[in-house]
Amino acid sequence: MTPLLDFIDSHSPRFRDELFSFLRIPSVSARSEHDADVVQAAEWLRDQMERCGLEATIHPTEGHPVVLGEYRKAGIGARTILVYGHYDVQPAEPLDLWDSPPFEPTLRDGKIFARGSVDDKGQLYLHLKALEAYLAVHGSLPVNVIVLAEGEEEVGSEHLAPFVEAHAERLACDGVVISDSAMFAPGLPSILSSLRGLAYFQIDVDGPATDLHSGSYGGAVVNPAMALARILATFHDAEGRVAIPGFYDAVRAWETAVREQMRSLPFDEGAFRHETGASALGGEVGYTTLERIWTRPTCEVNGLLSGYTGEGAKTVLPAKAMAKVSCRLVPDQDPDTVEQLIKAHVAAVQPAGVTVTVTALHGGRPWRGELAGPLFEAGSAALERAFGRAPVIVGEGGSIPVVHDFARVLGAPVLLMGFGLPGENAHAPNEWMSDANYIGGIKAAALLWEELGRR
Amino acid sequence: MTPLLDFIDSHSPRFRDELFSFLRIPSVSARSEHDADVVQAAEWLRDQMERCGLEATIHPTEGHPVVLGEYRKAGIGARTILVYGHYDVQPAEPLDLWDSPPFEPTLRDGKIFARGSVDDKGQLYLHLKALEAYLAVHGSLPVNVIVLAEGEEEVGSEHLAPFVEAHAERLACDGVVISDSAMFAPGLPSILSSLRGLAYFQIDVDGPATDLHSGSYGGAVVNPAMALARILATFHDAEGRVAIPGFYDAVRAWETAVREQMRSLPFDEGAFRHETGASALGGEVGYTTLERIWTRPTCEVNGLLSGYTGEGAKTVLPAKAMAKVSCRLVPDQDPDTVEQLIKAHVAAVQPAGVTVTVTALHGGRPWRGELAGPLFEAGSAALERAFGRAPVIVGEGGSIPVVHDFARVLGAPVLLMGFGLPGENAHAPNEWMSDANYIGGIKAAALLWEELGRR
Numbered sequence: 001m002t003p004l005l006d007f008i009d010s011h012s013p014r015f016r017d018e019l020f021s022f023l024r025i026p027s028v029s030a031r032s033e034h035d036a037d038v039v040q041a042a043e044w045l046r047d048q049m050e051r052c053g054l055e056a057t058i059h060p061t062e063g064h065p066v067v068l069g070e071y072r073k074a075g076i077g078a079r080t081i082l083v084y085g086h087y088d089v090q091p092a093e094p095l096d097l098w099d100s101p102p103f104e105p106t107l108r109d110g111k112i113f114a115r116g117s118v119d120d121k122g123q124l125y126l127h128l129k130a131l132e133a134y135l136a137v138h139g140s141l142p143v144n145v146i147v148l149a150e151g152e153e154e155v156g157s158e159h160l161a162p163f164v165e166a167h168a169e170r171l172a173c174d175g176v177v178i179s180d181s182a183m184f185a186p187g188l189p190s191i192l193s194s195l196r197g198l199a200y201f202q203i204d205v206d207g208p209a210t211d212l213h214s215g216s217y218g219g220a221v222v223n224p225a226m227a228l229a230r231i232l233a234t235f236h237d238a239e240g241r242v243a244i245p246g247f248y249d250a251v252r253a254w255e256t257a258v259r260e261q262m263r264s265l266p267f268d269e270g271a272f273r274h275e276t277g278a279s280a281l282g283g284e285v286g287y288t289t290l291e292r293i294w295t296r297p298t299c300e301v302n303g304l305l306s307g308y309t310g311e312g313a314k315t316v317l318p319a320k321a322m323a324k325v326s327c328r329l330v331p332d333q334d335p336d337t338v339e340q341l342i343k344a345h346v347a348a349v350q351p352a353g354v355t356v357t358v359t360a361l362h363g364g365r366p367w368r369g370e371l372a373g374p375l376f377e378a379g380s381a382a383l384e385r386a387f388g389r390a391p392v393i394v395g396e397g398g399s400i401p402v403v404h405d406f407a408r409v410l411g412a413p414v415l416l417m418g419f420g421l422p423g424e425n426a427h428a429p430n431e432w433m434s435d436a437n438y439i440g441g442i443k444a445a446a447l448l449w450e451e452l453g454r455r
Numbered sequence: 456m457t458p459l460l461d462f463i464d465s466h467s468p469r470f471r472d473e474l475f476s477f478l479r480i481p482s483v484s485a486r487s488e489h490d491a492d493v494v495q496a497a498e499w500l501r502d503q504m505e506r507c508g509l510e511a512t513i514h515p516t517e518g519h520p521v522v523l524g525e526y527r528k529a530g531i532g533a534r535t536i537l538v539y540g541h542y543d544v545q546p547a548e549p550l551d552l553w554d555s556p557p558f559e560p561t562l563r564d565g566k567i568f569a570r571g572s573v574d575d576k577g578q579l580y581l582h583l584k585a586l587e588a589y590l591a592v593h594g595s596l597p598v599n600v601i602v603l604a605e606g607e608e609e610v611g612s613e614h615l616a617p618f619v620e621a622h623a624e625r626l627a628c629d630g631v632v633i634s635d636s637a638m639f640a641p642g643l644p645s646i647l648s649s650l651r652g653l654a655y656f657q658i659d660v661d662g663p664a665t666d667l668h669s670g671s672y673g674g675a676v677v678n679p680a681m682a683l684a685r686i687l688a689t690f691h692d693a694e695g696r697v698a699i700p701g702f703y704d705a706v707r708a709w710e711t712a713v714r715e716q717m718r719s720l721p722f723d724e725g726a727f728r729h730e731t732g733a734s735a736l737g738g739e740v741g742y743t744t745l746e747r748i749w750t751r752p753t754c755e756v757n758g759l760l761s762g763y764t765g766e767g768a769k770t771v772l773p774a775k776a777m778a779k780v781s782c783r784l785v786p787d788q789d790p791d792t793v794e795q796l797i798k799a800h801v802a803a804v805q806p807a808g809v810t811v812t813v814t815a816l817h818g819g820r821p822w823r824g825e826l827a828g829p830l831f832e833a834g835s836a837a838l839e840r841a842f843g844r845a846p847v848i849v850g851e852g853g854s855i856p857v858v859h860d861f862a863r864v865l866g867a868p869v870l871l872m873g874f875g876l877p878g879e880n881a882h883a884p885n886e887w888m889s890d891a892n893y894i895g896g897i898k899a900a901a902l903l904w905e906e907l908g909r910r
Contacts, residue, residue, distance in 0.1 A: 196670060200768040209732025215651060215853025218755050218783050219747040220727075222737040225756035225778075226691070232681060233688030272675075277664025277774075282677040282808040292674040300673050301680035302771050303762035308779055313655040313817040315781055315853075316757050319732075323680075324763055326770060328673050353737040362768040398670025398770075 004137045004446055008129070012439050015129045016112075018048070019438065020105040022087075022121050023114040029064055029088035029155045038064045038151050041087045045149055048125075052132040054147060059167075061159035064088060064151030071131070071145040079452065080144040080173040081375070082410070084402065085124025085180065086153035089116030090427045097429035111432035118433035119426035123179035123419055124149055126438055130445030142453030146171060153180075153402070161405040168409055175375035176406045177448070179441065181396070181418030185266050186434070189383035189391040189444070191376070192416035194294060195399045197329035197366030199338040200302075203228065203346065205321045206355045211307065212317040221317055222353030225306035228321040231356065234349045235299045235325075240284040242299045242327075244345045250332045254295050258371065258393050262290050265392060294395025298328040324361075328397060335363025364399050370413055378451035379415045385451075386444035391417075417444065459592045459901055463584070467894050470584045471567075473503070474893065475560040477542075477576050478569040484519055484543035484610045493519045493606050496542045500604055503580075507587040509602060514622075516614035519543060519606030526586070526600040534907065535599040535628040536830070537865070539857065540579025540635065541608035544571030545882045552884035566887035573888035574881040578634035578874055579604055581893055585900030597908030601626060608635075608857070616860040623864055630830035631861045632903070634896065636851070636873030640721055641889070644838035644846040644899070646831070647871035649749060650854045652784035652821035654793040655757075658683065658801065660776045661810045666762065667772040676772055677808030680761035683776040686811065689804045690754045690780075695739040697754045697782075699800045705787045709750050713826065713848050717745050720847060749850025753783040779816075783852060790818025819854050825868055833906035834870045840906075841899035846872075872899065 008015070027041035028034040042058055042065045049056035049069030059066040067087065074080075092102035092115045100106040105114035112122065127147060134141060148171065150160050164171055183190040207224035208217070237243045267290055273281050283292040292298075302325065307318030327338055339360045350356040370376060371393065383391040403414050419441035425431045463470070482496035483489040497513055497520045504511035504524030514521040522542065529535075547557035547570045555561040560569035567577065582602060589596060603626070605615050619626055638645040662679035663672070692698045709717075722745055728736050738747040747753075757780065762773030782793055794815045805811040825831060826848065838846040858869050874896035880886045 198670075198770065200770070207733050212731060213853060214753075214755050214757060214781060215653075215783060215851075217731060217748065218852060219751055219753040220736055220738045220744045221731050221733050222735070223755050225759050226687060228759070229684040229687035229756065229778075230691075232684035236681070236685075276667060276672060276676050278662050278676050278808055279810060280677070280808040281675055282806065283675045289675045293672065296674055298669075298674040300669050300678050300772055301684065301761065301776075302669060302769060303764045303773065304680050304683070304759040304776060305761075305764040306756065307758035309758045309760040309777065313779070313781065314757060315653065315655070317755055318758065321756075321759060322764065323684075324768070326669060326768070328670060351737065353733055353735040355734055396670075397673060398668060 004133060004450065005443055007133045007137050008439065008442050008446060011133070015442060016435070016438070019112070019122055019125050022125055023105040023116055024103055026103045027088050027116070027151065028091050029152055030091055038088060042067050042151055045087050048128055049147060052128050053135045054131065059163065061163055063159045066151070066163050067149040069147035071141055074141055074144045078143050079175070080146065081452065082146040082148055082171060082173040082176045082412070083127045084148050084176060084178045084406065085127065086120045086150045087124060088151040088154050089121065090119070090154050094429060099430055107435060110435050112435055112438065113430060113432045115431055117431055118420045118424045119431065120153065120180045122433040122438050123441065126419065126441040127179065127445045129442045130449070133442065134446050134449050141449055143449065146173060157402055160402060161409065164405055164409045171410060173410055173412050175412050176410065176414040178403065178414060178416050179418055179445070181416050182420030182422060182424065183418060183437065184392055184394050186421055187387065187389070189387040189389065190394045190418065191379060191383070191391045192396055192418060193369040193371060193393050194330070194395040195367040195403060196297070196397050197333065197335060197399060198326060198362060198364045199329060199335040199360070200324070200326040200362040201339070201342060202359045202361055203231070203323045203325055204357045204359070206319070207353065208317065208319050211319050214315040214317045217317050222351055223317055224354050225318050225321040227351050227354045228306065228323055230351070231346060231349055232301060232323060232325070234345070240282065242297065244299065244341050246341045247297070247338070250334070250337065251297060252331045252368070255371065259291065261392055262294070263288055265290065293397040295330060297330050297333055300326055302326050329366045331366045331368040334365055339363070364401070365404060367403055367407060369415065373413055374452065374455040375413050375415050378448055378455055379417050381451045382444045382447035383417065385447050386440050459588060459905065460898055462588045462592050463894065463897050463901060466588070470897060471890070471893070474567070474577055474580050477580055478560040478571055479558055481558045482543050482571070482606065483546050484607050485546055493543060497522050497606060500542050503583055504602060507583050508590045509586065514618065516618055518614045521606070521618050522604040524602035526596055529596055529599045533598050534630070535601065536630050536632060536907065537601040537603055537626060537628040537867070538582045538632045539603050539861065540582065540633070541575045541605045542579060543606040543609050544576065545574070545609050549884060554885055562890060565890050567890050567893065568885060568887045570886055572886055573875045573879045574886065575608065575635045577888040577893050578896065581874065581896040582634065582900050584897045585904070588897065589901045589904050596904055598904065601628060612857055615857060616864065619860060619864045626865060628865055628867050630867050631865065631869040633858065633869060633871050634873055634900070636871050637875030637877060637879065638873060638892065639847055639849050641876055642842065642844070644842040644844065645849045645873065646834060646838070646846045647851055647873060648824040648826060648848050649786070649850040650822045650858060651752070651852050652788065652790060652854060653781060653817060653819045654784060654790040654815070655779070655781040655817040656794070656797060657814045657816055658686070658778045658780055659812045659814070661774070662808065663772065663774050666774050669770040669772045672772050677806055678772055679809050680773050680776040682806050682809045683761065683778055685806070686801060686804055687756060687778060687780070689800070695737065697752065699754065699796050701796045702752070702793070705789070705792065706752060707786045707823070710826065714746065716847055717749070718743055720745065748852040750785060752785045752788055755781055757781055784821045786821045786823040789820055794818070819856070820859060822858055822862060824870065828868055829907065829910040830868050830870050833903055833910055834872050836906045837899045837902035838872065840902050841895050
């Protein structure tokens with residue numbers, strides 16, 4: 001043990017009590033009746049930041065305020081690291097499904113039950129406690145630190161990107177640390193290093209001017225719904241690969257070591273299948289379920305609509321057919337290029353007799369953290385020291401918009417070092433955070449500063 | 456000219472006046488406020504039948520009555536022919552689109568404008584006038600004749616099949632004549648000799664238990680909407696043929712001469728395309744538009760529904776997808792066999808990871824009249840004599856349920872000899888019947904008895 005870890009262990013009851021105080025504030029950002037609670041949480045957080053040795057300020061936005069805590073004493077020559085978290089929480093309803101009240105934190109079976117425990121108050125506050133411990137033991141930090149806590153993550157972070165853009169100079173940094181995700185399994189520290197992007201389209205197929213009688217016209221007029229089905233069927237080959245020419249051109253391969261590590265994760269395929277309710281899993285050949293979700297792009301139908309969809313039989317030849325189609329993207333695909341590829345492909349396969357229009361509705365870039373560099377290496381070392389084993393690299397099939405905002409505006413690498421666990425009920429009744437991960441997270445966050453100081 | 460045709464020409468003003476009286480009765484079967492009018496039309500018709508020399512009776516049903524007119528004097532050894540028509544009409548609304556009141560028949564530009572003029576009062580009444588003329592000139596008919604007029608054709612003929620079944624012995628006959636269709640073009644007498652059947656299905660594809668987040672699951676869970684599209688795309692080959700194995704096994708080929716005659720019909724492909732509003736026509740290779748509609752079976756998508764179909768983008772991986780699919784059938788396909796073929800095909804092509812259910816919703820057999828035999832030959836000769844050229848064989852892509860009912864219950868050949876014309880506005884405002892076709896129809900119908908007497 002080291003003095004730093006000793007300090008954390010010996011102060012852990014107080015660290016837990018303070019988190020409980022934070023969790024008692026019902027800072028539900030989605031409900032205006034909780035606006036005062038959100039402000040109270042921001043002020044409580046500012047006070048705690050100051051007690052840890054940060055200069056803390058509250059910044060109003062058009063929505064809920066941003067709280068900044070800054071440590072600048074490492075000086076101009078030192079690195080600056082920004083720690084991001086959020087102090088707002090999801091609504092607690094339905095209340096009757098909670099085994100203990102959502103805003104009365106309760107420790108049971110090693111789990112801290114409360115709304116916001118893991119998402120994200122516990123994971124934000126552990127960074128403050130790590131900073132307090134580090135400063136208490138060492139007297140100073142080897143890097144400058146900015147803690148940015150927002151109060152609108154659960155309602156879409158509408159004002160965060162404008163805030164970051166407006167304060168880009170003040171927030172300039174060499175790396176961003178976010179703890180708002182989960183470890184793959186208990187005891188398995190994890191770095192979330194990739195997010196998929198999105199390219200979302202609507203495909204409209206227009207045929208006859210109105211729905212026609214399928215007896216009087218069927219066979220001589222191209223059926224828009226069948227044309228749509230035939231177009232969609234060209235989007236994949238028989239082995240589950242996307243068959244849109246050029247679709248994979250920009251896809252960056254994963255390091256063999258990371259792929260092997262992903263394949264060795266303790267993933268229960270049967271439990272995952274059971275969770276979906278599907279009779280079998282399926283996807284692109286040559287990849288495991290986790291690789292399919294984390295590392296491979298997709299092309300999905302999100303919706304279909306054409307003709308008669310009510311009860312029974314109506315013999316119409318539909319005038320039109322519509323599909324919502326979206327591609328999950330991986331580095332270095334980009335939504336604009338995928339839009340061009342889809343449009344060119346659809347134009348090439350569409351039959352005569354119908355007019356096909358592809359409209360881009362929404363796009364977002366994929367993200368992948370560099371698995372190298374001082375921040376990644378320091379994070380890996382800190383996690384290994386705190387949890388007794390090297391972290392695994394995990395991915396996420398969806399996206400976390402703030403990651404893109406930070407990467408885009410600040411141009412800094414982002415380290416996603418999360419301490420949640422599977423089954424933690426974020427956004428659901430009986431949300432919990434592992435008490436061991438809360439204390440382990442404080443240690444990892446504190447050791448991060450130590451490891452960064454060495455690099 | 457013959458005495459028979461002379462009689463018809465010399466009495467045509469009265470024949471027209473009588474039809475106008477019939478057309479003035481607003482026998483709208485769909486509207487209960489017209490129930491008395493429907494009864495009045497039935498009684499008027501009975502009286503007219505008696506004046507022509509038929510024994511006429513009104514038969515109540517649970518809906519509107521059936522009127523029977525019978526001529527049995529040809530005796531037991533002679534043939535019996537049943538003439539079917541209907542005395543009810545469609546509602547006339549929207550009234551403001553009529554150039555003259557719907558129940559005040561008006562002769563303009565050689566057209567008799569009135570609701571029910573061509574559908575079907577004019578085409579029914581011309582048979583009564585033909586019988587009157589034939590009996591007036593010749594004193595007796597060479598065949599026994601039953602005229603069956605129903606009052607529910609425009610509301611689905613619900614009570615007709617039960618009536619025919621209940622009176623099968625009385626209605627036993629050697630042939631059925633129906634005039635409730637159109638000639639292909641002015642001056643071109645036509646025999647409608649085929650109707651397509653129907654086999655209507657719903658295809659349900661079930662995947663995950665609920666809609667899933669397309670980021671968290673997409674790529675590893677089989678997408679039911681994409682699976683459905685891929686299944687539907689196997690229903691045709693690249694040349695527009697139905698690719699369901701065995702689908703064409705029962706399809707009877709058309710006589711080369713009839714095919715050639717269909718190809719020589721004065722059909723305006725551009726006008727037909729314009730009428731549909733489609734940018735181009737399309738279908739099975741090797742067949743013309745008319746052949747595709749009249750003589751070839753189809754497999755159409757009538758409806759599609761899956762996932763999110765509202766405005767904008769929602770990233771769901773749908774739990775399920777549904778298609779309504781129907782096949783138009785031609786002789787000798789039958790709906791039950793097609794159901795088995797579709798189910799076997801879908802079972803063969805469906806992917807793992809989804810459950811696909813094919814449910815038969817509705818079926819109807821195709822029909823094709825024999826282009827031979829005394830009734831067909833007599834009808835052809837009568838039409839040729841009345842209109843100065845041999846009739847053409849035309850088809851119909853939809854179905855006319857009463858044809859199947861007569862063919863099934865009475866087991867007699869059916870001759871569809873229609874005197875409407877394209878653009879006649881049946882079911883629409885400004886319905887009309889060609890005055891020349893009304894008189895020509897009386898002649899053809901009268902000559903039919905003469906021609907039948909020779910065979």
